[in-house]
Amino acid sequence: MKVLAINNQKGGVGKTMLAVHVAWYLAENGARVLCVDLDPQGNASFTLAAGQFGDARQLFFGPAICPPNAPGVHLLAGDRGLDAVDFRLQEAVLEFRGAMAGLAPHFDYAVLDTPPTWGGRNYAALMVASCLLAPIDLETYALQGVRQLLAQKAAVERQARQGRPIDFLGLLPSRFQSQSPRQRQSLADLLRAEGSRVMFPEFGVLTQRQGYAEALDLKAPVWTIRKTAAQDAGREIRKVLATIKARLDGIPA
Numbered sequence: 001m002k003v004l005a006i007n008n009q010k011g012g013v014g015k016t017m018l019a020v021h022v023a024w025y026l027a028e029n030g031a032r033v034l035c036v037d038l039d040p041q042g043n044a045s046f047t048l049a050a051g052q053f054g055d056a057r058q059l060f061f062g063p064a065i066c067p068p069n070a071p072g073v074h075l076l077a078g079d080r081g082l083d084a085v086d087f088r089l090q091e092a093v094l095e096f097r098g099a100m101a102g103l104a105p106h107f108d109y110a111v112l113d114t115p116p117t118w119g120g121r122n123y124a125a126l127m128v129a130s131c132l133l134a135p136i137d138l139e140t141y142a143l144q145g146v147r148q149l150l151a152q153k154a155a156v157e158r159q160a161r162q163g164r165p166i167d168f169l170g171l172l173p174s175r176f177q178s179q180s181p182r183q184r185q186s187l188a189d190l191l192r193a194e195g196s197r198v199m200f201p202e203f204g205v206l207t208q209r210q211g212y213a214e215a216l217d218l219k220a221p222v223w224t225i226r227k228t229a230a231q232d233a234g235r236e237i238r239k240v241l242a243t244i245k246a247r248l249d250g251i252p253a
C-alpha cells in the first residue's frame with residue numbers, strides 16, 4: 001500500500017479538494033483506495049460518504065477495523081473524536097501505525113487528508129507516509145508555511161522513522177489566480193526561494209475554478225460534471241493527478 005499524505009499547516013489551500021480527487025483518480029482503473037480523513041472537520045468524509053466503512057478514530061483507539069477487499073474508494077471518516085489523539089499522543093500514534101500496517105494488504109493506495117493545524121494527527125500521517133504532497137496558496141504567508149512544513153517533516157523522519165525519508169512530491173500551487181499580478185509574482189518568488197528542491201514544474205498548478213467547489217458539493221469528480229467550466233477543470237487536474245500517480249507508482253511498495 002502506497003501512502004500519500006496531503007498536508008500543509010495552512011487552512012483552505014485545497015488539501016481536501018486534492019485528496020478526494022486523488023482518491024477517485026487512483027480508483028478509476030480498479031485499484032483499492034483507502035481514504036483516511038484525519039481532519040475533525042470531516043470535509044472529505046462529507047464528499048466520500050458513500051464509501052465509508054469505519055471511522056478514522058478507530059485507527060488510534062480501536063475497535064479494530066474490518067476492511068473491505070474491493071475496488072473503489074473506501075473511507076475512514078473524520079469527526080471530533082479525533083481531537084482525543086493529542087491527549088494520548090504516544091500510545092495513539094503507535095496504535096495508528098500498527099492499524100495502518102494491518103490495513104496495508106487490503107489496499108493498493110492510501111490517501112491521508114490532514115487538518116490545517118499541527119498536532120498528533122499530522123504527526124501520525126507523516127509517520128506512516130510513503131510520500132507527501134503539499135498544496136499551497138500564493139498568498140502572503142505561503143513561504144513561512146512551507147518552511148514550517150519541511151521542518152516538521154524532518155523532525156518526524158528523525159524522531160519516528162529512524163531517518164527513513166518521506167518522499168516529498170513537492171509543493172502544488174493551488175487556487176492559483178492566473179489573472180492576478182500579485183499571485184503571479186508570488187509564484188515567481190516561491191520558485192526563486194525554494195526552487196526545484198520543492199517545486200516540481202511537471203505538476204503544473206491548479207487554478208481557482210468554480211468547478212472544483214461544485215464537484216465537492218456534488219460528491220463527484222470534477223471531470224464527470226457536464227459543464228464546460230468543470231470539463232476545463234477536469235482536464236487541468238487530471239494532468240496533475242497523472243503525474244502524482246506516476247510518482248506514487250515509481251516508489252517501492
Ligand SMILES: Nc1ncnc2c1ncn2[C@@H]1O[C@H](COP(=O)(O)OP(=O)(O)OP(=O)(O)O)[C@@H](O)[C@H]1O
Binds near residue numbers: 013176209214216
Ligand atoms: N482550485 C480551486 N478552485 C476553486 N475553489 C476551490 C479550489 N480548491 C478548493 N476550493 C474550494 O475552497 C475551499 C477550501 O478548499 P479545501 O477544503 O479543499 O481546502 P483545505 O486546505 O482542505 O481546507 P482546511 O484547511 O479547512 O481543511 C472549499 O470550499 C473548496 O470547495
Ligand SMILES: [Mg+2]
Binds near residue numbers: 039113114
Ligand atoms: Mg481540508
